[in-house]
Amino acid sequence: MTHRIQRLKAALFQNHREISLERALLYTASHQQTEGEPVILRRAKATAYILEHVEISIRDEELIAGNRTVKPRARP
Numbered sequence: 034m035t036h037r038i039q040r041l042k043a044a045l046f047q048n049h050r051e052i053s054l055e056r057a058l059l060y061t062a063s064h065q066q067t068e069g070e071p072v073i074l075r076r077a078k079a080t081a082y083i084l085e086h087v088e089i090s091i092r093d094e095e096l097i098a099g100n101r102t103v104k105p106r107a108r109p
Contacts, residue, residue, distance in 0.1 A: 037094055044092075045105050053102040056109045059083045 034042075063082035067075045091098040092105070101109050 041094055048104065048106045051104060051107045053104060053107040053109055055087060055102065056083055059086050 059082055060079050063079040064075060066082075067078050070078075088103050090100060090103040
């Protein structure tokens with residue numbers, strides 16, 4: 034394992050697991066705004082809303098940036 038990978042792994046596992054509510058809150062906000070519209074459109078608009086408003090995180094030493102949550106060990 035390279036030194037970079039060892040540092041990334043150590044940084045990952047020093048964090049506690051948690052649940053991120055960000056996507057759920059964004060999805061709910063979108064659904065409140067699109068009440069009364071067809072379900073398929075609401076889902077599409079909710080996805081677009083999430084992609085437009087989700088917080089982006091780029092961590093040090095990552096070669097491929099991005100994750101489903103901002104915190105390293107969080108679950109959506």
